[in-house]
Amino acid sequence: MKRELTPGEIIYNIDIVNSDEFNNSIMPQYEDIYSKLTQVIDIDKSGYNIYIVDDFTKEKLEDIIQYIKKLYVNKINPKDICYVVSKDEKAPKAIIIDHGKGNFLKETVEEIKKLYTDFIYNFYNNSSNDKEKEVIIDSIQKKKNELIDNLIETSHNEGFEIKTTNEGFSFIPKKENELMTESDYDGLSALEKDNILTKIKKLRVESKNILDELKIIEDVEIEKIKSIFRDYFEIKLKSKKEEYAERFKDNKEVYVYIESIFEDIEKNVIDNYSINYDEDEENIINTISKYYVNVIVDNSKNSTAPVIYEEDPTVNNLVGTIEYENHNGNYITDVSLINAGSILKANEGCLIVRMDNLVNNPSAYYYLKKVLLNEKVTFDYNRGYLELISLNGLNPEPVNIREKIIVIGDYNTYHMLYNYDSDFKNIFKIRAEFKPDIKINNKNKAIFYSYIEKYLENNNINSIAPSALNKLAKLLSRKAENRNKLFIDEVEIDKILMLSNNNAEKNKRNEITEEDILKAISSYSIVEDEFLEMYRENKILMDVRDRKIGQINGLSVIDTGYISFGKPNRITCTCYKGDGNIIDIQKDSNLSGSIHSKSINILKGWINNILGDYRKLTVDFHLCFEQLYGKIEGDSASVAEALCMVSSLSKIPIKQNIAVTGSINQFGEIQPIGGVNEKIEGFFNVCKIIDTIEDKGILIPARNADSIILKDEVEEAIKNNKFHIYTMEGINDAMDVMMGNDSLNSYKIIKFAKEEIDKYKIGNDV
Structure with missing residues (x-):
C-alpha cells in the first residue's frame, strides 16, 4: 500500500538517559563474546581456545583484558618457570615451581654453591678441620721424603747429582765432586761412557720403582682421605643440606633436584681429590659453578x-x-x-x-x-x-x-x-562474534549513557550536553541504517568525541554541545561537490519538474570507503517490436555487474508475468543509465527500470519531481535496499541546486521506513511539508505514485500497456 510518511515517522528523536541500575552492565554487543570467554576460561581442557570475529581497537582489547582478569x-x-642445570649442562631441565618461589630457588642454589665453595676450600687448606687427614698427609709426605732421600743417597754413591723434572728425575754425572760438563763427557773413553750409561739406566729403573711405590702409597692414603672427606660432607653439612632441601619439601621435583646438586658436587670433588688444592681448583670451580637457575617466568608480582x-x-x-x-x-x-x-x-x-x-x-x-x-x-x-x-x-x-x-x-x-x-x-573450538548493532530500549540507552560517561572520564574529556548525546546517538542509528538500533562503532565514537571536545575547548566551552557534535560529523567531499557542480551547470542532465514518458530519476550511492553520498541518475527506456527481450545497454557495454545483470533477468520474468499471459511478448525494451560511464552493480534501480518499461510501453509519463529507489522480485513485490539516507539526501541536494525542494520527494520501499535517519536540514523540509517521502510495498504502489492521478491508477496503467502489446501483436505498430 502506498502512503506518504508523516514528519513524526521521519524526524529522529531519542532521549539517552542515565540509570544507576545499569552502570556496570556489559554493552549488549559484547554479551556473546563475554559469555563465551567465560565458558572458555571455565573449561579446563585442551582445544577450548576462542577466535573472536571483530575489528581490533585498543579500547576493546583493554575491556577484554579487564574482563578476563576478573x-x-x-x-x-x-607458578614460576625455571630452567636449571642438572648433570648435563647442555640439556637444561625445566622446573615449574609454586608462585613466587622461582627466585627463592635461585637464591638457594647460589647459597649452596657458596657453602660448598667455602667448605671445600677449608677442607683442603685448614689443618685444624681433621687431625686424621693431616696425619695421613704427613705420613704420605714422610714416606715420600724417605724414598727420595734414599734415591738421592744412591745417586751420590754412584757419582751422580739428581734433579727433579716434570717427567720424574734426571741424573747428571759428577767428576771430582763437580757436575760433568759436555766437554768432560766427550773426553771420556768409550768404556767410561758405557759405565756411566749403565749406572743411569739402573738409577732410572730405581726411580721408576720409587715413583710407582709413591703412587701406590698416595692412592691408598688418598682413598682414606676421600673417606674422611665423604664423612666430613655427611656430618658437617648434614643440617645445612637438610635445611635447603626442607625449603622445597612440597615440590618433589625441586627436592630431588636440590639433593642431586649435593650428590653431584660431593661425588665429583671427592672422585677427583688429589690433596693439592691448586691442582684441583679448576675442577672444583667447574663442578660448582655449572649449577644455575634461570627464572624465565617470574610471577612473584x-x-x-x-x-x-x-x-x-x-x-x-x-x-x-x-x-x-x-x-x-x-x-x-x-x-x-x-x-x-x-x-x-x-x-x-x-x-x-x-x-x-x-x-x-x-x-x-x-x-x-x-x-x-x-x-x-x-x-x-x-x-x-x-x-x-x-x-x-x-x-x-x-x-x-x-x-x-x-x-x-x-x-x-x-x-x-x-x-x-x-x-x-x-x-x-569456540567462536564468538561482535554484534555492533544494539536495540534501542531503556536498558540499552542507560548502558550507552554509562559507556559514554566512562569514555569521557577515562580520556579526560569535557562533559556532554544531553542534546549533543542525542545527536551522537542519531549518527550511530544512521550507521546502523535502523532508527530502532545503535551501531556501536568505537573508533567513530572516539573520533567524534575527540573532535567535538577540541571544538568546545577552542570556543572556551566546558561542555560538548550539539553544535560541536554536528561540526565533528559534518563531512565535506570534493568528489560530491564536483558532482553537484556538474548538476548546477547542467552538465549532468536532470529534470525535476515535468512528467516524461520512458524517463525516471533513479538513485545510486557513491561509496569511496571513507565517505558515501547519494547521486540521482536519469534512467530511460525505449521499446519497439521484437521478441520480448530486455536490452541492457550497460550489460552490452560490459558496464554491468553480476547482481545488476540478475535484476534485468528478474525484470524479464516480472514483465512477462503481468503482460505475457503465457504468450511470448512481441516487444523489446531498451534500458539505459544515462551519463553513467562506470560499472553499475546492485538491484536497487530495478523498480525505476520497471516503471520506465511500463511508461515507455503504455505511453503514460512519469513524474520527474519524485525520485525512486527499490528492488523488485518477479511477483512485483518491493524489496528493501541499502543507502536509503544517502539517496534521499542526494536527491534533496540536487533539487536544491537546480530548482527548489518544494513539491519534491522520494519513493522508497516500505521495508526501509525504519532505516530513515536524515540530516536536520532534510527533516526540517519534511516538517514544513516541502519535501516528501513515500513508501511502496508493491510495484502497483509505485505506479500509483509515479504515474497515476485521481483518474488513473495502476490497474488502468497495466491495461493500457496490455493494449499496446496487443497492437504489436496484430502488427499495428504506432
Whole structure:
C-alpha cells in the first residue's frame, strides 16, 4: 500500500538517559563474546581456545583484558618457570615451581654453591678441620721424603747429582765432586761412557720403582682421605643440606633436584681429590659453578593468572629465544641465555593475539599450533645458523603449558582457516562474534549513557550536553541504517568525541554541545561537490519538474570507503517490436555487474508475468543509465527500470519531481535496499541546486521506513511539508505514485500497456 510518511515517522528523536541500575552492565554487543570467554576460561581442557570475529581497537582489547582478569580473581596463583642445570649442562631441565618461589630457588642454589665453595676450600687448606687427614698427609709426605732421600743417597754413591723434572728425575754425572760438563763427557773413553750409561739406566729403573711405590702409597692414603672427606660432607653439612632441601619439601621435583646438586658436587670433588688444592681448583670451580637457575617466568608480582597481549607475534616473541655470545670468535651459550616468550609468560593464564599479525608471520602461526596441539613449548625452532657454528648449543627440556589463547580477527580469515587448515578447528573450538548493532530500549540507552560517561572520564574529556548525546546517538542509528538500533562503532565514537571536545575547548566551552557534535560529523567531499557542480551547470542532465514518458530519476550511492553520498541518475527506456527481450545497454557495454545483470533477468520474468499471459511478448525494451560511464552493480534501480518499461510501453509519463529507489522480485513485490539516507539526501541536494525542494520527494520501499535517519536540514523540509517521502510495498504502489492521478491508477496503467502489446501483436505498430 502506498502512503506518504508523516514528519513524526521521519524526524529522529531519542532521549539517552542515565540509570544507576545499569552502570556496570556489559554493552549488549559484547554479551556473546563475554559469555563465551567465560565458558572458555571455565573449561579446563585442551582445544577450548576462542577466535573472536571483530575489528581490533585498543579500547576493546583493554575491556577484554579487564574482563578476563576478573574471571581469574579466584583462580590459583600462577607458578614460576625455571630452567636449571642438572648433570648435563647442555640439556637444561625445566622446573615449574609454586608462585613466587622461582627466585627463592635461585637464591638457594647460589647459597649452596657458596657453602660448598667455602667448605671445600677449608677442607683442603685448614689443618685444624681433621687431625686424621693431616696425619695421613704427613705420613704420605714422610714416606715420600724417605724414598727420595734414599734415591738421592744412591745417586751420590754412584757419582751422580739428581734433579727433579716434570717427567720424574734426571741424573747428571759428577767428576771430582763437580757436575760433568759436555766437554768432560766427550773426553771420556768409550768404556767410561758405557759405565756411566749403565749406572743411569739402573738409577732410572730405581726411580721408576720409587715413583710407582709413591703412587701406590698416595692412592691408598688418598682413598682414606676421600673417606674422611665423604664423612666430613655427611656430618658437617648434614643440617645445612637438610635445611635447603626442607625449603622445597612440597615440590618433589625441586627436592630431588636440590639433593642431586649435593650428590653431584660431593661425588665429583671427592672422585677427583688429589690433596693439592691448586691442582684441583679448576675442577672444583667447574663442578660448582655449572649449577644455575634461570627464572624465565617470574610471577612473584602477579596475584592472579597472567593475561598477556602479544602485539608482535613473531616466533621469538611467542616461543622465546636462546641467545649466543661471542667469545674470542666463538659463539657460546648457556642456561642463563634462555628467554621466555609470551606463551610461557601466559602459562596458566591467557594469551591474546591479533590474527592479522599472526598470519603475517606464517612460521609463528605454525609454532603456535604446534604448542597448542602438544601442550608444550620447545626451543627446537631456535636451531639456526648460530647453533651450527657454536661450540655448545643447548637442548632445553620442553616446558608443559596449560593456557588459553584468544585470537581477534576477521571473518574471512576464520572461514579460510576453518575450511583449509585441519588443525584449526581442533585448537579453536569456540567462536564468538561482535554484534555492533544494539536495540534501542531503556536498558540499552542507560548502558550507552554509562559507556559514554566512562569514555569521557577515562580520556579526560569535557562533559556532554544531553542534546549533543542525542545527536551522537542519531549518527550511530544512521550507521546502523535502523532508527530502532545503535551501531556501536568505537573508533567513530572516539573520533567524534575527540573532535567535538577540541571544538568546545577552542570556543572556551566546558561542555560538548550539539553544535560541536554536528561540526565533528559534518563531512565535506570534493568528489560530491564536483558532482553537484556538474548538476548546477547542467552538465549532468536532470529534470525535476515535468512528467516524461520512458524517463525516471533513479538513485545510486557513491561509496569511496571513507565517505558515501547519494547521486540521482536519469534512467530511460525505449521499446519497439521484437521478441520480448530486455536490452541492457550497460550489460552490452560490459558496464554491468553480476547482481545488476540478475535484476534485468528478474525484470524479464516480472514483465512477462503481468503482460505475457503465457504468450511470448512481441516487444523489446531498451534500458539505459544515462551519463553513467562506470560499472553499475546492485538491484536497487530495478523498480525505476520497471516503471520506465511500463511508461515507455503504455505511453503514460512519469513524474520527474519524485525520485525512486527499490528492488523488485518477479511477483512485483518491493524489496528493501541499502543507502536509503544517502539517496534521499542526494536527491534533496540536487533539487536544491537546480530548482527548489518544494513539491519534491522520494519513493522508497516500505521495508526501509525504519532505516530513515536524515540530516536536520532534510527533516526540517519534511516538517514544513516541502519535501516528501513515500513508501511502496508493491510495484502497483509505485505506479500509483509515479504515474497515476485521481483518474488513473495502476490497474488502468497495466491495461493500457496490455493494449499496446496487443497492437504489436496484430502488427499495428504506432
